[in-house]
Amino acid sequence: MTRRGRGSTGPGRPSALPPDNYEAPPLVREDAAGGLVVDFRGEDERQWSFDVGTLPMPGWHPLLAEALALRIGSSGDIKTLSGARDSWGTTGRWARFLATVFPPPATPDDLVRAHVEAFHKDADASEHTRFSDMRELRMLFGHKQVRGRLPADAWDAFNRRLPKPKSKAVGGYSNGEFDRLAAAARADTARIVRRIRAGEQLVQQFRSDPGQLAPQQRELAATLTGIADTGEVPDLDSGLDRRRRRAELASHLFLTWNDIAPLMALLALVTERNGETLKELPAKHRILEDRAVELVIVKRRRGAKRWFETVTWEIGPKSRELHTAGGLYLLLLELTDRSRGFCGSSSAICFWRNGPRGLKGREEHYAPFDTDLSYGHPVSLSAWAASRTKPVLADPRQAPAAKKGEDKPGSEGKPSVEAPRPLRVTFNMIKTSADVRRTKQLGGHLPSSAKSNTAQVLFTNYLRNDETTREWAEEVMTEALEDAEQAAWDAHTRAVGRRGEPTVLPDAESAKDLEDSGIAPQTAREVAEGELDTAWTACEDHDHHPETGTACGDSFLACFHCGNCLVTRTHLPRLLALLKALGTLRERMSEDAWWERYGPAWVAIRRDILAKFTPAQVDKARQKPLPDALLDLVEDPWDQP
Structure with a gap:
């Protein structure tokens, strides 16, 4: 089975088949300690192993392992690592809850409706968590191979309809907040571009004519040339500032983790795509007549075989590369080209990490989202916006009127304006604001406004809960x-x-x-x-x-x-x-x-x-x-x- 991917089949080219002695791997395997393990391999090639043997309630392990394998396996409905982890989290919470019940149901045969009711009403969990856990358990235990192994009364408790909790509205930004955020992201990205292009220029000058450089510049250029050739960033000293000095030196040629937040914020603003799609941008692309760039992006949660979408982004003039989706994408590839060459990744986002866990040399160049979209911790857009020399601030809000005796005389009942606060920045809010702007520009016609979602999803998940959209819609209706x-x-x-x-x-x-x-x-x-x-x-x-x-x-x-x-x-x-x-x-x-x-x-x-x-x-x-x-x-x- 060596042929795979698009173009591997067609007229006269039948599908690749396994050899005659092929045996599919078991859904559940045993580890060296005798515990049950469920392996996951997603459609995006991300893999993980879930050790059911680490959970309490050993009498439940065979059923839980089989149910999890059917849910996240090759024939299951879950195709992403994040979804598999969510299902595993529910499985763990269920097993740990059963261990707290007195007397605990040692096996599935001992489960009764009261246990399910108690789990659903657990006061230690939030309403949203209780709802999502009950829904996931219904999917886990609902497979025909598993459902019959639960008592009928207990399964009936899982299989009922539950009222969906009200989700907190995620709105977008006002026009002023959106413009300030875009200006900050462009300013910081422009500084990153100037920094790396200046470093590249030093390397080129040193290779072509080092005598034209000043002595101090010549020394830095020689060091940078060595880094460009090997990918290894040397230690300039052994003091307490060693890591900081190494990071400053590497930043002349490579992106660092601190550069990711403003770059991704600007990508979200310009491309109007969500954070997951941006993290998985590929380096492979095609330029169309120097006017646009064509690439295949990943859009999750669209159902099986509907993950990939071919998009065409305008490049625009060189002076507008921070304003057009195609221009910014090509700029990102330029900034990450050296790190991508050293780490061998096919992803657009690659950067240099400062020797974590003893890694040195080329291993410090890394594509952070190849194995895990969260990279251990999320990209903190809010922290970047608040830590800038000129923080991105939210619109001032009106404070409640002062009560009598709480403020200076003569101010009773008069509203005041709160001090500006740092703007909360998330990919969801950027996406919502971009969708709102596009919908307004198109006169509110949802079929024309839908870009990466259907018109129904656009309204339900992005427009309906946005305050500026409601105000605009009310104004339009009036x-x-x-x-x-x-x-x-x-x-x-x-x-x-x-x-x-x-x-x-x-x-x-x-x-x-x-x-x-x-x-x-x-x-x-x-x-x-x-x-x-x-x-x-x-x-x-x-x-x-x-x-x-x-x-x-x-x-x-x-x-x-x-x-x-x-x-x-x-x-x-x-x-x-x-x-x-x-x-x-x-x-x-x-x-x-x-x-x-x-x-x-x-x-x-x-x-x-x-x-x-x-x-x-x-x-x-x-x-x-x-x-x-x-x-x-x-x-x-x-x-x-």
């Missing part, structure tokens, strides 16, 4: 509603200009009141007796439309834009009932359809007709039971708009 209302008002105004303005008589109720308002006696009597009423108002002359001069055939909703329309105090309850019904209907329809169908009438009632009644008149009518809105009179099949 502006859209204002535009829609203004468009409806303009339509009402144009119709009134053609047909005349409705007559509103808020104080008229009897025929005499109507006559005193200028209405013809016969019309006033008919209006007072309700003979001219339509659905919500009265019509003075139904037989003569203001525009056509013929009998009116318009919808009742068009009455609010017509000069024949007459509104009195008796019509007010019906108008309020119509507004309420339109509000309910708005919740069931799309905004566009509602504004097109009902918007002009709604605006005419709210801004033109009701505005001529006093607030007291409106409140009095609203306190009484409202009549039926009669909306069916303007809906199919009665009325075709």
